[in-house]
Amino acid sequence: MDEIKETNKRKKLGVPNSNFLLGYDYEIFQRAGGNFHYINLDYQGILDNKRLFAMSLAANLLANEGLFATNFLGKRETDSGQRYSHTLAAEKALER
Numbered sequence: 001m002d003e004i005k006e007t008n009k010r011k012k013l014g015v016p017n018s019n020f021l022l023g024y025d026y027e028i029f030q031r032a033g034g035n036f037h038y039i040n041l042d043y044q045g046i047l048d049n050k051r052l053f054a055m056s057l058a059a060n061l062l063a064n065e066g067l068f069a070t071n072f073l074g075k076r077e078t079d080s081g082q083r084y085s086h087t088l089a090a091e092k093a094l095e096r
Contacts, residue, residue: 026054035063042071 001022008015021028025041039058043051059068 024054026050026057029054029057029061032061034061036061036066037063038067038069040069040071042073044073047072 001020005017005020007013008017008020021031023031036058039062041051041055041058055068055070062068
């Protein structure tokens with residue numbers, strides 16, 4: 001975390017230190033207060049229960065007409081990870 005704050009200061013990015021939070025996404029959303037106008041979550045891997053929980057917490061923090069976006073990139077995974085995510089998606093599709 002110190003390295004991130006130092007980079008922010010050195011490159012004059014202007015992000016206040018209070019905006020840097022350490023923890024799992026769901027922990028941060030449980031502690032967060034206020035209303036956000038925009039939340040974007042960029043995940044690597046597949047959608048799972050922990051991410052669904054985090055997304056539901058985040059969605060409850062949105063201001064009126066706030067924007068919520070997510071991105072799940074399986075392509076950053078190994079071939080076996082991609083096969084696993086495709087298998088899960090196929091199983092879910094068959095359940096419907």
